[in-house]
Amino acid sequence: MSSVPENDWKLFRKLQNDLTAKTCELIFTKVEELTKKRKCIEHKSYLDLYALIQMEDAKIAEMFNNPTRNNVLLKLVSLKNHGVFTEEQFKMFSQETQDRVVSILEFKC
Numbered sequence: 001m002s003s004v005p006e007n008d009w010k011l012f013r014k015l016q017n018d019l020t021a022k023t024c025e026l027i028f029t030k031v032e033e034l035t036k037k038r039k040c041i042e043h044k045s046y047l048d049l050y051a052l053i054q055m056e057d058a059k060i061a062e063m064f065n066n067p068t069r070n071n072v073l074l075k076l077v078s079l080k081n082h083g084v085f086t087e088e089q090f091k092m093f094s095q096e097t098q099d100r101v102v103s104i105l106e107f108k109c
Contacts, residue, residue, distance in 0.1 A: 015089060015092075
């Protein structure tokens with residue numbers, strides 16, 4: 001995978017903590033929804049929670065683990081795909097990078 005412009009790499013690094021926090025908040029919302037419905041099905045709810053955490057952990061790894069300038073485009077695709085980016089955050093990246101992300105997402109469908 002080719003790298004993104006240096007300014008986009010720096011922007012990703014600058015936004016990374018906020019994006020990670022938002023991702024965690026989205027996960028906590030899912031956990032709260034799941035736990036609200038656990039009465040009388042505690043064990044099933046636990047198993048569902050365990051599965052949710054495993055699935056979300058894989059998403060976090062995809063979006064944030066070991067970012068490099070050479071793989072950050074795929075991180076951006078994943079962030080966009082999982083709805084973590086606000087439109088304002090996404091628009092902060094260069095038009096070239098935005099176009100590449102959108103192109104990859106369109107190809108996936």
